[in-house]
Amino acid sequence: MATIKDNLQQVHARIHDACAAAQRPVQSVTLLAVSKTFDAQAVREAFDAGQRAFGENYVHEALAKIDALRDLQIEWHLIGPLQSNKTRTVAEAFDWVHSVERLKIAQRLSEQRPAQLPPLQLCLQVNISGEASKSGLAPAEVAEVAHAVAALPRVRLRGLMAIPEPAGDFAAQRAPHRALRELFDALRRDGLALDTLSMGMSADLEAAIAEGATLVRVGTAIFGTR
Numbered sequence: 001m002a003t004i005k006d007n008l009q010q011v012h013a014r015i016h017d018a019c020a021a022a023q024r025p026v027q028s029v030t031l032l033a034v035s036k037t038f039d040a041q042a043v044r045e046a047f048d049a050g051q052r053a054f055g056e057n058y059v060h061e062a063l064a065k066i067d068a069l070r071d072l073q074i075e076w077h078l079i080g081p082l083q084s085n086k087t088r089t090v091a092e093a094f095d096w097v098h099s100v101e102r103l104k105i106a107q108r109l110s111e112q113r114p115a116q117l118p119p120l121q122l123c124l125q126v127n128i129s130g131e132a133s134k135s136g137l138a139p140a141e142v143a144e145v146a147h148a149v150a151a152l153p154r155v156r157l158r159g160l161m162a163i164p165e166p167a168g169d170f171a172a173q174r175a176p177h178r179a180l181r182e183l184f185d186a187l188r189r190d191g192l193a194l195d196t197l198s199m200g201m202s203a204d205l206e207a208a209i210a211e212g213a214t215l216v217r218v219g220t221a222i223f224g225t226r
């Protein structure tokens with residue numbers, strides 16, 4: 001059976017090949033290992049294989065792992081939905097939040113970020129496929145929220161995140177990733193200093209990298225099926 005270390009090597013090889021195909025330097029893409037539903041021991045195993053950034057969806061589950069792995073220098077990213085009653089805990093325990101979809105949440109995170117920590121790094125989540133059930137800002141709302149979030153003192157707006165609807169072939173996978181990148185480019189032209197396009201998962205990281213992803217969030221291909 002493939003180990004977490006083997007799987008990480010395979011994912012790095014996929015990132016390498018996708019970067020080569022897109023004529024991008026391999027260092028331009030960061031791998032976020034999505035460890036939701038897997039235990040602290042699995043995270044430790046990935047850490048021992050060199051992985052440093054981990055993504056979690058559920059605040060309560062993440063806190064237990066963060067606590068159990070205090071001895072490791074891990075960068076923790078929240079990528080799942082964030083309710084306002086959890087912002088304080090998140091502001092205290094995480095390094096990044098990718099799933100900001102309301103200005104109010106970013107304001108609370110900024111107010112509640114402890115002074116002794118560096119600013120909390122944020123991405124705005126965008127509902128790029130326009131599905132009624134999915135979370136995220138509508139593309140038309142993003143610019144206004146982005147400018148307001150960028151002005152907050154204790155957070156730093158880094159970019160955009162999306163979870164596109166699954167698509168079968170490569171061209172269909174690329175379309176929503178391209179739409180997110182175009183939105184990102186427009187914000188940068190508009191003066192926002194953004195550097196992070198958080199898109200691409202186990203099934204579509206090649207399409208995301210072809211369209212400019214700077215951070216791919218990979219769970220299944222590293223830890224196995226949930």
Ligand SMILES: *Cc1c(COP(=O)(O)O)cnc(C)c1O
Nearest residue numbers: 034079201202203217218219220
């Ligand atoms: C679970 C999850 C991932 C990882 O998905 P895989 O298909 O397992 O790679 C990435 N991003 C978000 C927001 C997720 O919830």
